[in-house]
Amino acid sequence: MALTGIQIYKLLPQTNCKECGFPTCLAFAMKLAAKQAELTACPYVTDNSKKQLEESSAPPIRLVTLKAAGGEVKAGNETVLFRHEKTFYNRPGIFVQVKASEGADAIKAKVSAADAYSVNYVGIDLAVDGYAVIADGGDFGAAVQAVRAVSKRPLILSGKSAADLDPVLAILAGEKPMIHGADATNWDAMADLAKKAGASLALVGDNLEALADLTEKIKGKGVEEIALDFKAPGMSQHLALSTQVRRLALKNFRALGFPIISFADGDNGRDAVFAAHAIAKYSGFIVLPRFAPELLYPLLVLRQNIYTDPQKPIQVQPGIYEINHPTAESPVLVTTNFSITYFSVANEVEGSGQPAWLVVCDAEGMSVLTAWAAGKFDAERIAKSIKEFDVASKVSKRRVVLPGHVAVLSGELEAELPDWEIKVGPREAVDIPSFMKQAL
Amino acid sequence: MPVEIPKDKWPGKIRAVTLGAIAAEGGTRVKTVTVGGQASLPFMHFETLMPNKPVIAIEVKDRKPDDWSKLLEEAWGDALNDPGAWAKAAEVAGADIIMLALSVTGADGKPTTPEVAVAAVKAILGATGLPVIVNGPGQVDLDNELLVPVSEATKGERIVLGVCEDKNYRTIVATAMANGHLVTARAPMDVNLSKQLNILISDMGMPADRIIMDPTTGALGYGIEYGFSVMERLRLAALQGDAMTQQPMIVTPGFEAWKTKESKVGEGVPASWGDWKERAINWETLTAITLVESGADILVLRHPESVKRVKAAIEELVTV
Numbered sequence A: 001m002a003l004t005g006i007q008i009y010k011l012l013p014q015t016n017c018k019e020c021g022f023p024t025c026l027a028f029a030m031k032l033a034a035k036q037a038e039l040t041a042c043p044y045v046t047d048n049s050k051k052q053l054e055e056s057s058a059p060p061i062r063l064v065t066l067k068a069a070g071g072e073v074k075a076g077n078e079t080v081l082f083r084h085e086k087t088f089y090n091r092p093g094i095f096v097q098v099k100a101s102e103g104a105d106a107i108k109a110k111v112s113a114a115d116a117y118s119v120n121y122v123g124i125d126l127a128v129d130g131y132a133v134i135a136d137g138g139d140f141g142a143a144v145q146a147v148r149a150v151s152k153r154p155l156i157l158s159g160k161s162a163a164d165l166d167p168v169l170a171i172l173a174g175e176k177p178m179i180h181g182a183d184a185t186n187w188d189a190m191a192d193l194a195k196k197a198g199a200s201l202a203l204v205g206d207n208l209e210a211l212a213d214l215t216e217k218i219k220g221k222g223v224e225e226i227a228l229d230f231k232a233p234g235m236s237q238h239l240a241l242s243t244q245v246r247r248l249a250l251k252n253f254r255a256l257g258f259p260i261i262s263f264a265d266g267d268n269g270r271d272a273v274f275a276a277h278a279i280a281k282y283s284g285f286i287v288l289p290r291f292a293p294e295l296l297y298p299l300l301v302l303r304q305n306i307y308t309d310p311q312k313p314i315q316v317q318p319g320i321y322e323i324n325h326p327t328a329e330s331p332v333l334v335t336t337n338f339s340i341t342y343f344s345v346a347n348e349v350e351g352s353g354q355p356a357w358l359v360v361c362d363a364e365g366m367s368v369l370t371a372w373a374a375g376k377f378d379a380e381r382i383a384k385s386i387k388e389f390d391v392a393s394k395v396s397k398r399r400v401v402l403p404g405h406v407a408v409l410s411g412e413l414e415a416e417l418p419d420w421e422i423k424v425g426p427r428e429a430v431d432i433p434s435f436m437k438q439a440l
Numbered sequence B: 001m002p003v004e005i006p007k008d009k010w011p012g013k014i015r016a017v018t019l020g021a022i023a024a025e026g027g028t029r030v031k032t033v034t035v036g037g038q039a040s041l042p043f044m045h046f047e048t049l050m051p052n053k054p055v056i057a058i059e060v061k062d063r064k065p066d067d068w069s070k071l072l073e074e075a076w077g078d079a080l081n082d083p084g085a086w087a088k089a090a091e092v093a094g095a096d097i098i099m100l101a102l103s104v105t106g107a108d109g110k111p112t113t114p115e116v117a118v119a120a121v122k123a124i125l126g127a128t129g130l131p132v133i134v135n136g137p138g139q140v141d142l143d144n145e146l147l148v149p150v151s152e153a154t155k156g157e158r159i160v161l162g163v164c165e166d167k168n169y170r171t172i173v174a175t176a177m178a179n180g181h182l183v184t185a186r187a188p189m190d191v192n193l194s195k196q197l198n199i200l201i202s203d204m205g206m207p208a209d210r211i212i213m214d215p216t217t218g219a220l221g222y223g224i225e226y227g228f229s230v231m232e233r234l235r236l237a238a239l240q241g242d243a244m245t246q247q248p249m250i251v252t253p254g255f256e257a258w259k260t261k262e263s264k265v266g267e268g269v270p271a272s273w274g275d276w277k278e279r280a281i282n283w284e285t286l287t288a289i290t291l292v293e294s295g296a297d298i299l300v301l302r303h304p305e306s307v308k309r310v311k312a313a314i315e316e317l318v319t320v
Ligand code: B12
Pocket: A313, A333, A334, A335, A336, A338, A340, A341, A344, A345, A365, A366, A367, A368, A369, A370, A371, A373, A374, A401, A402, A403, A404, A405, A425, A426, A427, A428, A429, A430, A432, B187, B188, B189, B190, B193, B216, B217, B218, B219, B222, B223, B226, B256
C-alpha cells in the first residue's frame, strides 16, 4: 500500500534537524508521499524504515524478467487499468509452445521456423519472444536440447513436478527461464527449483485466496519473480480473474501483484481470439499452441497497437524520402508523418519497383484525413514542405501527387504552388503501383 | 489469505435499445434484438449480470460491390447479386441483424435511386425475419434522398437508419421519428463529439432509447487503439452517470478490416503475413474481439467465418 504522509512521518527520525532541506520531518514526509522528494535526502533514516519505505513504493505489479543469450522478455510494472489513463508499458511476451511428446525432430523444425520468423510493421521488426517447452511424458531433456539447438531465445519450462524439470536446468545454465506449473501440491519443490535455477515461477490456480497464500509462501522461499496462470475454463472467467487481479494489484495488494501468463488454446481460430483477448486485457506472457505466420502477424500488430503510448502517436521524421533510387524524372508523392500512413505508402511505392520521391509533411503524426480535418495537412502546409525540402531542385518535372482522400485540396494547392502540376492519386495506398504505371 | 474482490458499483447504466418490431408491434419482424442495459463494464458478471449480450450484424449491399475482396466474393457467391438472397444467407451464417449498406452508384455508374434502395430493403425484409439496419452511401444529399423513402416504405418496422453525423442528421432523425425507426449516430473517435451528437439528436425529440452510437473505429494495425480507448472512455463516462453517453455502441470491424491490405491482397505480400484467407479472417475477427472487450454492443461483420468465430467468443464471454 502506498503510504500516506503521516505513515511515512512515523518511520522518520522525528528530530526536525532540517538536513533534508525541509523545516520538519513531517514536511519532508509530505513531500515524499507526493513523490516530490527522495528518501536519500535524509541521512538519518534507519535501515528498517528504509526497507519499509522502499517496499511500499515498489511498483504494484512485480517486474518479471526472462533472459537467455538470444533475448530478454519483461512483463509487469504496469500502473493503470485502462491505457488512456497513462499507457501500458511492457508488451506481453509471445511464446510458441512445443511439447516433449512431439519428438526432437518435429520440435527442431517448428522452432527453427518460428525463430526465423520476422515481420515488419510500421518500420519495426516483430518476432516471437521465446518458447514454452511442455513436459508431457516425452523425453523432456531431448526436447529442451532440441529447442536450444536451434534457438537462443528465453524459455518457459512447464511440467507437473519439479523432478521432471530439474534435470534440464543444467542445459540452461546462466539463463533466467520461467518454471511453470507450481500449485498447492508441488509448490515447495517447484519454489526450491526456481530458487536454485534463478528462474521465475508461474503459479497455476483459479482461486485467488489460494493463489495469494501460495505467492506469500513462495516469496518466503526467496523467489520474488512470480507469474499467475488462471487455467480458466473459458474467456469469461479468465477476464474476470485477470481484471480482479489487476485491480487488486493496483490497490497494492502485494500477494497478487504479479504478471499474468495465459495459454491460448482451442481449434478453429479460438487460439487467436483468446490471445487477442489476453493482449487487450492484462496478460504479461502469452503462449500460443502453434506457430503460424497468419496467426502471429495480427497478434504482434495488436500487441503493438494496444501498447502504444496514447499520448504519442508513432511518427516518422518529416522530410523527403528517396524510394527505389529516384532521379530528376521520378514522380513526387506527398503524405503525412503518421507512421502507419507513411509505411502504407512507402511500402507500396517500394513494392511497385518504381522510383519516386516521397514528401512527408509534418502533420503532427496524424493520418491523412485526421490531419486534414484537424487543419494540419492543408495546401499551405504541403506547399511549405515542398519548398522547405527544396523538392524543385531535385526534379525536372514539377508535378506532385496528392492522396486521393484529400482531392479537395488540389485547387488550393495549385494556388499555393503556381508553377507545379497537381495530380490526385488513388484513395488507398494499395492502388498506388497500378496508378504509377498508368498515370505517371 | 482473505481476498476482497474489488467490485465497481456504478451510478449509471447503458440504455437498452430494441431493434425491429414484430407484428403485434406494428412491424413484420419474426424477432427483435435488444442491446445495452449493462450496469457494469463488459462481461464483469461478478458485479452485475449482463441483460443483453453483444450481437452481430452482417453487412449486405443492394448490388454486388465492385471493390470487395475476392475472399468475400467466394464466401457469398451468387447471393451477392440479390440482396434478399444475401440477407437469407447472412441469417443462415448466424447474423442477429442484417445491415444493408446502400451503394453510391448502380452497376451503370449512375447514383443509386430511391426505387433501387427501397426495393433492396423490401427484398431483405421479405427474405428474413431479423431486424434491419439501413445505411446510406455516406454522401449527405444522396443519404437523405435514399433514406427518407426507405424510412417511409418501412413504417413501423423499427429499422435503424444510418448514419447521422454532425454535418447531416436532421433529415434522417426527422424521418426516423415520423416512421417509428431508430438511428445510428457516428462521431469521429471523441467522447465529447459522440455525446454532443447524441444531445443534438435527442433535442430534436428523438427518444434516447432509439439512438445507437457509432464511436468510429479503425482496423487492427490502422488505428484500432484509438477506437479501443475511446470506447472504454465512453463506457466509463456512461457508467459514471453521464446520461448522453449511455447509448449502446455499434462498430464496423468488417468494413474497416476488409479495407486493409492485409485482408484485401493475397499476392505480392511478405511471406511473413502467412496464409491469405486465414490472415484476412483473423484481421476481421481480432479487430472485432478487441472492440467487444472495450464495450461494443453491435458488431458489423462481413465474412461468415469471422461471424462464427466472433459469435463463439461472445458465447464464451457471456457464460457465467
Ligand atoms: C485513428 C483516427 C483518429 C485518431 C488519430 C490517429 C492519428 N495519429 O492520425 C484520433 C482519435 C486522435 C483522431 C482524431 C480526430 N479525427 Co480521426 N480518425 C481516425 C480513423 C479511425 C483512422 C485514421 C487512420 O489512422 N487511418 C489509417 C491511415 C494509414 O490512413 P491514411 O492516413 O488515410 O492513409 C491511407 C490513404 O490515405 C493512402 N495515402 C496516404 N498517403 C498517400 C499519399 C498518396 C500520394 C496516395 C496516392 C495515397 C496515400 O494510403 C493509406 C492506406 O491506404 C479515421 C476513420 C477511419 N476509419 O478511417 C478517423 C477520421 C480520419 N477522423 C476524422 C476526424 C473528423 C477527426 C477529428 C477532427 C475529430 C475531432 N474533432 O476531434 C480529430 C482531429 C485530430 C485532432 N484535432 O486532434 C474524420 C475525418 C472526416 C473527414 N473525412 O473529413 C475521420 C474520417 C472519421 C469520420 N468518418 O468522421 N482520429
